Amino acid sequence: MAEEKKGADRFGTVALSEDGRSLVIIDQTLLPGEMKYIALSDQRDIREAIYRLKVRGAPAIGVAAAIALYLAALEISESAPQADEDEFFRRLEAAKIYLQESRPTAVNLKWALDRMYRHALSLKGAGAARIAASMRLEAEKIRSEDVDVCRRIGENGLTLLKKGQGILTHCNAGRLACVRYGTATAPIYLGHERGYDFRVFADETRPLLQGARLTSYELSEAGIDVTLICDNMASSVMQKGWIDAVITGCDRVAANGDTANKIGTSGVAILARHYEIPFYIAAPSSTIDFETETGAGIVIEERSGDEIRKMWYREPMAPETVRTYNPAFDVTDASLISGIITEYGVLRAPYDVSLKELRDKIEAEKRKEGDL
Numbered sequence: 001m002a003e004e005k006k007g008a009d010r011f012g013t014v015a016l017s018e019d020g021r022s023l024v025i026i027d028q029t030l031l032p033g034e035m036k037y038i039a040l041s042d043q044r045d046i047r048e049a050i051y052r053l054k055v056r057g058a059p060a061i062g063v064a065a066a067i068a069l070y071l072a073a074l075e076i077s078e079s080a081p082q083a084d085e086d087e088f089f090r091r092l093e094a095a096k097i098y099l100q101e102s103r104p105t106a107v108n109l110k111w112a113l114d115r116m117y118r119h120a121l122s123l124k125g126a127g128a129a130r131i132a133a134s135m136r137l138e139a140e141k142i143r144s145e146d147v148d149v150c151r152r153i154g155e156n157g158l159t160l161l162k163k164g165q166g167i168l169t170h171c172n173a174g175r176l177a178c179v180r181y182g183t184a185t186a187p188i189y190l191g192h193e194r195g196y197d198f199r200v201f202a203d204e205t206r207p208l209l210q211g212a213r214l215t216s217y218e219l220s221e222a223g224i225d226v227t228l229i230c231d232n233m234a235s236s237v238m239q240k241g242w243i244d245a246v247i248t249g250c251d252r253v254a255a256n257g258d259t260a261n262k263i264g265t266s267g268v269a270i271l272a273r274h275y276e277i278p279f280y281i282a283a284p285s286s287t288i289d290f291e292t293e294t295g296a297g298i299v300i301e302e303r304s305g306d307e308i309r310k311m312w313y314r315e316p317m318a319p320e321t322v323r324t325y326n327p328a329f330d331v332t333d334a335s336l337i338s339g340i341i342t343e344y345g346v347l348r349a350p351y352d353v354s355l356k357e358l359r360d361k362i363e364a365e366k367r368k369e370g371d372l
């Protein structure tokens with residue numbers, strides 16, 4: 001069961017508890033009203049927390065899933081210490097599928113689970129207890145890499161910006177969506193440390209209000225100049241000349257550069273093109289899905305109509321039975337993207353070429369390290 005966890009790392013969004021027996025997350029559904037850490041050890045609670053967006057944002061979901069699969073391995077190895085490895089792997093694979101089904105669009109979920117499972121397979125023969133122990137280290141590695149990757153995205157993103165600029169962002173691709181720094185917000189945080197004095201505009205991001213509840217919260221907590229606007233005000237602030245660049249995060253980049261991100265992002269990109277404002281996507285390489293050729297192949301999560309009809313309102317704001325359509329993400333065409341900011345640098349169009357070059361580079365690095 002979920003229980004309140006006090007004294008956890010105040011600055012980490014997602015972590016493994018010190019005793020290595022639970023996943024510790026900030027319950028983001030309570031923000032901005034309450035900053036509370038919860039500790040989860042049951043697989044059902046973890047899957048529910050991902051589905052309910054207690055932990056959300058592609059990288060944070062990936063780290064949470066990695067930790068969750070380690071916890072599953074630990075439980076399997078302890079509950080049936082005599083079980084043979086085939087049984088261990090059967091149950092581990094079932095846990096992997098169970099977790100993966102929680103949210104379909106953010107590819108980091110699958111990426112992290114696949115990486116954890118591959119790691120376990122590479123240790124076949126070592127015994128369940130040893131495999132589980134090593135999976136703990138792998139999950140912790142995925143978590144610490146996230147901090148490093150986001151910082152590098154921040155450095156690369158900062159090269160595109162100038163002091164005093166106005167930046168618009170959509171949804172929350174901030175530190176609450178990662179472990180620290182965030183992706184879209186990483187250049188903003190680094191710029192803030194270096195006196196860039198950015199003026200940030202945060203779209204509220206209907207229907208789940210990640211921009212209002214999370215982005216405006218975390219940026220103002222950090223002392224950054226942030227102005228909250230409703231989604232339908234983006235055109236107005238762009239028209240006034242207040243926006244010099246748009247930076248958003250993303251949940252999946254297809255091999256041709258089409259990009260899925262929070263619903264409304266593609267509209268912001270179209271507006272940015274109209275006003276000739278550069279539109280950047282910030283994405284760790286773990287968010288690139290080289291197996292999906294174009295945005296048309298990305299599965300878009302659909303969520304309950306109640307998120308539109310009544311959630312956040314004191315009273316329902318629509319007839320209870322009215323039909324709704326509530327896609328959680330949309331796809332921004334690669335042609336609208338001025339650059340994809342990764343930890344390896346800023347990729348430019350044509351993205352099928354620059355993404356392929358990046359893939360070759362990553363594979364060469366892995367081969368050198370003996371990971372392939």
Ligand code: MRU
Pocket residue numbers: 053056057058059106170171172173174177178182183184210248249250251261262263328
């Ligand atoms: O539904 P959410 O809140 O998980 O959606 C989050 C986003 O769309 C983010 O922009 C994306 O995951 C990138 S987070 C660095």
